[in-house]
Amino acid sequence: MEAAIIPLHPIEEQKFLVIIDRGGSLPLYTTTVQAGFPSPATDYAAEAIDLNTYASNHPGSTFLVKVEGDSMIGAYIAPGDLAIVNREIRAASGMVVLAFVDGGYTIKRLEIKKDAAYLVSENPKYKPMKIDSPEGGIIWGVVVGIHRKF
Template sequence: MGFPSPARDYLEERIDLNKLLIKNPLSTFYFWCQGNSMVNAYIPDKTLLVVDRSIEAQNGDIVVAAVNGEFIVRYLKKKERKCWLVPANNKYKDIEITAEMKAEIWGVVTSIISNPKEIKNVRFS
């Protein structure tokens, strides 16, 4: 027969990432980020982002935006009557949103999911 396992005392409910990461299921989607424009915001290439469309984007939020038909991930910077999409990598330039552009904020990034084995340019000596 044996003895009951003491590990059973420490069993917890399985983690459901949808419950943990998604507050507004009807307005939330996943978005694969490609490139390294946001690498200094802990968003390397091949990162999965959780994006909520129901959240109103505020100054400093990381957002998914459509600019002239291209999706990008950037910080939103608002100052007075102007807006910029700002990268987290100084190799890229800020994008000022102007009236001539077709630009739309698609949602606010609420979680960042990345695989540490996918992160490039990390060297150990």
């Protein structure tokens, strides 16, 4: 796709939310029909970028979460970002997950070892959390992307 045809008007935050929440889409370009000379582009105008589909194939199981703190800064997940979380994907070792531990939510990299599961930060300031009992915490979903507003 040619970058030149993407409009340059800014996409405000509000619009992005609408796209994620309501399954709407962002038209690439629009044409106006002129009497006498139909635009040759009309036949191709149905194409649209759907950020919702881009973020996840399953909008029903996709949730947004606000990132606080800098524990995942090494994975380019920064405070203020919106993390895109999918509940359906089965978490595997090495994935970045949203977990619920000690009464709070946390985003960490999951590492499954022989003795226990570990929630590992991507920041040397924080130690890994060891989870070795079912009561230790739950995996709520898998982080599949990040949205950042500049």
